[in-house]
Amino acid sequence: ETGVTQTPRHLVMGMTNKKSLKCEQHLGHNAMYWYKQSAKKPLELMFVYNFKEQTENNSVPSRFSPECPNSSHLFLHLHTLQPEDSALYLCASSQDLLTGTLNTEAFFGQGTRLTVV
């Protein structure tokens, strides 16, 4: 148990559906992240939030919409996804930004295995 909880663990959705992924951390961390992990590819950073403010959006299509209502919760809203969006979506948190100078570590949730049909 890393202290980062993601729900649901598995999700199957049609291309016209709207769904949301939820991430929760009670570690007192200031930074939260969404990553996408596909087979044969390294982790792809999607969004970064630091103190609830989005600091990074790595050219993610608008069909993915993040929301960070407070420093403990992070959502990823999904709509009109494509089959190629099927992947493991990982939420992570860290005390400070991973790209900062304090060399902090990331705590990952178990991930949501998303299948778009």
Add this chain to the structure above:
Amino acid sequence: SQKIEQNSEALNIQEGKTATLTCNYTNYSPAYLQWYRQDPGRGPVFLLLIRENEKEKRKERLKVTFDTTLKQSLFHITASQPADSATYLCVTGNNRKLIWGLGTSLAVNP
């Protein structure tokens, strides 16, 4: 382009032996390097962090080295056990960017 390369092929070793995994980086100057373990269908779990001014770091049966001249980190698991079987990810970072490796799959056979 900036990138990290890890052993692309799976590593199979016998229980009790030392596993050595490699992480090479190019066109990049990391301030630190981290190693994570990932089991199938789960998120990565942090193992060790080593800073650019450190040559070696140890934690129980784990040892990481960082050679900024060779632009390489080696990750060792001594006295390996079947429970060590997993994918090991290398990630480097500085104050501008974080780069993840693809990971190396390790299988420790009893």
